[in-house]
Amino acid sequence: MVSENLAAQRRQKTISRVYHCLYDAKAPCTKACLSQTLGLSLPTIYQALNSLMDMGLVQYCGEEQSTGGRRAQNLSIVSDARVAVGISITEDRIRLVLADLYLQELHYASIHHSLSWDSEEFPKFLYDTLEAFLNDHQVDRGKLLGVGIALPGVITPDKQRILLAPTLGLQNTDLNALTCRIPYPVYLDNDATCGGRAEWFLRGGQSNLAYFSLESGVGGAVFFGGSPYNGDNLRSGEFGHMCVEPAGLPCKCGKRGCLEAYSSVLRIKNTLGVTLEEFAQGLSAHNPDYELLLHDMLRHLAIGIDNIRMALDCDVILGGLLTEYLAPYMQQLQEYARAYNIFGDSADYIHLSSLRQHSVSLGAALHFIQNFISEY
Numbered sequence: 001m002v003s004e005n006l007a008a009q010r011r012q013k014t015i016s017r018v019y020h021c022l023y024d025a026k027a028p029c030t031k032a033c034l035s036q037t038l039g040l041s042l043p044t045i046y047q048a049l050n051s052l053m054d055m056g057l058v059q060y061c062g063e064e065q066s067t068g069g070r071r072a073q074n075l076s077i078v079s080d081a082r083v084a085v086g087i088s089i090t091e092d093r094i095r096l097v098l099a100d101l102y103l104q105e106l107h108y109a110s111i112h113h114s115l116s117w118d119s120e121e122f123p124k125f126l127y128d129t130l131e132a133f134l135n136d137h138q139v140d141r142g143k144l145l146g147v148g149i150a151l152p153g154v155i156t157p158d159k160q161r162i163l164l165a166p167t168l169g170l171q172n173t174d175l176n177a178l179t180c181r182i183p184y185p186v187y188l189d190n191d192a193t194c195g196g197r198a199e200w201f202l203r204g205g206q207s208n209l210a211y212f213s214l215e216s217g218v219g220g221a222v223f224f225g226g227s228p229y230n231g232d233n234l235r236s237g238e239f240g241h242m243c244v245e246p247a248g249l250p251c252k253c254g255k256r257g258c259l260e261a262y263s264s265v266l267r268i269k270n271t272l273g274v275t276l277e278e279f280a281q282g283l284s285a286h287n288p289d290y291e292l293l294l295h296d297m298l299r300h301l302a303i304g305i306d307n308i309r310m311a312l313d314c315d316v317i318l319g320g321l322l323t324e325y326l327a328p329y330m331q332q333l334q335e336y337a338r339a340y341n342i343f344g345d346s347a348d349y350i351h352l353s354s355l356r357q358h359s360v361s362l363g364a365a366l367h368f369i370q371n372f373i374s375e376y
Contacts, residue, residue, distance in 0.1 A: 011047075014040065016376055018048040019057060019077065023101070023373060028061050028074030049075065057081050079104065082372055084145045085130065085184075086365030088191060090152060090216050091117065091168055094126070096133045097361040101369055103201060105358060107137045117168045117178075127181035145372055146185035148364030149178070150194040152217050154234055159188045163234070166252035167217040167266065187367045192219030192237055193228055194363030195319045199353055200226060201366055208314040211353075212239055212305070213360060214322035217252070218260040222312065240264070244303040262300035265321055268293070280325040298329060302336030305350060309341070319353030320360065327352060 017038055022029055029037075035045050052058035061076045079100040088095040092114070098107040111129055115122050130147065153165025155175070162173050179186045196211030200223050203209070207226055213219040218240030222229045229236050240260035241253050248257030249267075261267065268279045271293055282290035305316050318326065326333070334347035341347065353359045 011051075014044060015048045015051050018045065019052055019376055020373070022058060022075060022077050026102070028076045030072040030074060032072060034075075055081075077101065080106065080143070082143050082145050082369075083139065084365035084368040085134070085147045086150065086194070086361035086363065087126075087130070087147060088150045088194075088360040088364065089117070089126075092216070094129055095357070095361050096130065097358055097365060098133075098137060098139065099362055099365040099369065101373065103198065103362055103366055103369060105362065107133070108358060108361075109133055109136075118170065118173060123178055123181050126178065130182065141184075144184055145368035146187060147182055148187045148189070148194070148367045150189060150191040150360045150364040151175075152191045152213075152215065152219055154238075155188060155190055157234065166260075167215075169252075185368070187364070189364065189367070190219065190221070190237075191215070191360045192221040194361075194366070195219075195353070195355075195359040196221030196223055196228065196237075196317070196363070198355055198359045198363035198366055199317050199319065201363075201370075202354060208312070209317055210237075210239075210308045210312055210314055211317045211319060212301075212308075214264065214301075214318060214320040214326075215360075216264060216266045216321075218264050218304075220308075239304055239308065242304060242307060244300045244307075259300060259304040263297045263304065263322075267297065276321060276325070283325070294329065295332065298333045299336050302333055302340060305333075305337050306340035309337075309349060315349045315351060317351050317353055319355060319357075321357045323352050324357045 018034060021034055021038055031042060031045050031049070035042050049058060057078055058075055059078050060073050062074050079102050082101055083106065084099055086097045086099060092112060094111045094113060096109045097105055100106055113125065115125055151162060151165060152167050153170060154163040156163060160175055162170055162175055164171050175188055192211060192213035195213050196209065199211055200209060209223050211221045220237035220239030222237050241251065241255065241258045243257045244259045244262060245257040249261040250256050251258035251261040265276050268274065268276060272279065272290065274282070279290060283294060308316055330352060334350055337347040337350060338345050355362055
């Protein structure tokens with residue numbers, strides 16, 4: 001019995017090695033390539049692949065170019081053999097994304113709402129929205145790994161309470177009521193941490209980066225050596241509440257002069273009374289009031305970015321709703337940042353997220369994807 005268990009463990013380890021080799025390759029591989037890379041015999045590779053195919057995790061995907069003999073068949077993982085949902089919740093919208101095992105976006109939806117987050121109606125609204133999203137896209141629940149939920153606030157390590165969320169108007173609030181209706185595995189985390197994790201994953205595990213989440217509020221996350229730095233009190237990355245203008249504009253946190261008060265989507269709404277989309281249209285039409293506000297937002301954002309660069313000396317990634325419209329103004333932002341940089345005239349360390357407004361939702365889904373890959 002002991003020898004049978006050991007043999008079963010060895011087989012599973014071999015299957016796992018083959019699966020991880022195919023996953024990490026991110027491109028089709030032949031059996032011969034797997035054999036050479038892993039140092040395993042072809043019969044062993046055949047057995048492992050048969051098991052993976054029986055489970056629907058690996059597939060044939062075409063043939064190699066002929067070199068004169070029989071063409072070798074290529075293999076790859078089935079990227080949508082498992083999927084995960086990521087949900088980003090703000091005070092006025094819910095964004096949902098369905099992602100495959102490579103964190104590729106399969107489907108996306110953005111739903112506006114006017115409900116208070118802590119109202120009795122919100123958990124049902126969240127559940128109904130999630131189920132409608134899954135039904136609309138005919139998602140096989142048997143393939144669903146779980147639902148990651150990203151929130152704009154400081155969350156306890158056990159993910160049971162949100163300690164502070166100024167944009168939601170919450171403090172020391174129980175999170176169980178939010179997820180009690182969802183019948184799938186659920187994971188909750190800070191929105192900026194989720195966005196930063198997605199960027200880190202898609203950049204091939206870049207060791208160090210700072211991520212700005214530019215939404216209704218301004219959040220942040222710091223990654224050192226590929227791992228999030230949370231700080232001693234779980235408050236690392238609160239970039240939105242660094243002071244960029246002493247005695248400046250009031251912030252929802254109660255202070256004045258916070259970056260969030262100057263460079264968030266909420267400032268646009270409070271100052272001009274328009275949506276982000278309407279603001280972007282006004283900029284395209286060269287509305288002088290809109291352009292004046294934008295450049296003030298960029299100037300204060302550059303101060304915040306330079307502070308982070310001086311403190312951490314790493315790349316800075318900008319993500320979130322606001323970045324959907326920032327590309328035409330990146331040169332201006334970099335010029336502002338360049339003027340503050342005492343170590344040179346380059347601001348090439350500032351990057352727009354490749355995922356823009358979807359980074360937070362995808363980062364929430366990534367929790368379940370990474371768990372599946374690491375535990376398989």
